[in-house]
Amino acid sequence: MDKVISSAAEAVADVGSGTTLAVGGFGVCGVPVVLIDALLALGADELEVVSNNCGLDDHGLGLLLQERRLRRVVASYVGENKEFARQYLSGELEVELTPQGTLAERLRAGGSGIPAFFTATGVGTQIAEGGLPWRYDASGEVVVASPPKQTQTFDGQEYVLERAIVADFGLVRAWKGDRHGNLVYNASARNFNPLAAMSGRVTIAEVEELVEPGELDPNEVHTPGAYVQRVVALTPDQAADKRIEKRTVHVEEGRA
Template sequence: METAADAVADIPSGATLAVGGFGLCGIPAVLIQALLEHGAADLAVVSNNCGTDDWGLGPLLHGRRVRRVTGSYVGENKEFARQYLGGELEVELTPQGTLAERMRAGGSGIPAFYTATGVGTQVADGGLPWKYDAEGRVALASPAKEVRSFDGRDYVLEESLVADFGLVRAWKGDRHGNLVFRASARNFNPLAAMCSRITIAEVEELVEPGELDPDLIHTPGIHVQRVLALTEEQAAQKQIEKRTVR
């Protein structure tokens, strides 16, 4: 893709997005900014968290573009918490490992799976507040899920996740969509790429097909439909969620 605007131009309002990243590490910031400028609204986002107030998915929240979030962590985003508690945003909080497996299963053609995580809690029994009303009352709660016993232990049935579009960021990539992530920036990016019908990858370094060692490719091009090469300035623009000094 020539520009980030071109890459996200056909994402409509109401779409479901799977977005890579963990905190501010490995987030597709350039594509997110382009989506903000594009104007799509009423979005349902699947992401571990929503960044901070002014970086990552935070600007989309501030712009009232997000209707629903499926994630595992609110993090440092005060606007995320305010919208959720104020009844402006629907939030499905999911155990982090379960969220990762729901995304992986969606990309593998597995409709659902059983896990022991959440058995005996509201995750399985239902009643988790998904949305509040303006007075702080629960307007929408999670439903109860099927629980089944295997070898004397209970497991809860979790459904997989499939998104309309996926936004990911890679360290290196080629024009076929093969991607390599660097260290912990891999995080949820391969999963977001897998579970999306159309995946858009922004890459810090674009190489020609054949230059990547096949054994080092984390996400094969079969999962990626669009590639955007970042400029040096865009690739270097990164933030730290919480800086700790001694």
């Protein structure tokens, strides 16, 4: 089945307001920026986003934040996005902060048909006991807090029950992809992309290089095409447009 869609705009055309999105990327690495830009132009709002972080103020998911398109974010890291922190602390945005490994497993479980799982991470903290601030009001008072979670002891160790995440759509970026939706990610750009792809009921992949079926070595495929419903081939300029989050320059002694 040929899953290639002619444009990013067409690929996200049915992403409506109130939709839940699982979005790949870590910082600015492996972020499906072309699909996010298409969503921005589409105008959908009241979105719930599940992603490790929310990009930079002027990049990736940060653009949707700036335009007040996000209602809720499930993430593990506020990071370098000052607008993300501002909206959360001022009561404009609901945020469910989740341990990074737990977030990864919640996405993977959702794509594997596992409704919930037990983990030791968060036992003895507000993660398990409840009370973690999800939403503040304008005065800084907590108006929505996390509920307590079920715990259980196995072999003398206490664990907390975490629910899987199944998103309406998964948005990912891959290094290579074929027309059947098989995807390969490059090095650290793999990050949360395979997990977001698994979590989405409908997964849309932007690929830097589109190849024909059979050209990918099956042993190198990170996301099988069964998880991907739509593929968007990037232009060379789009594929080459990659941000660097922090640039560190070493100055040799004695040189300016």
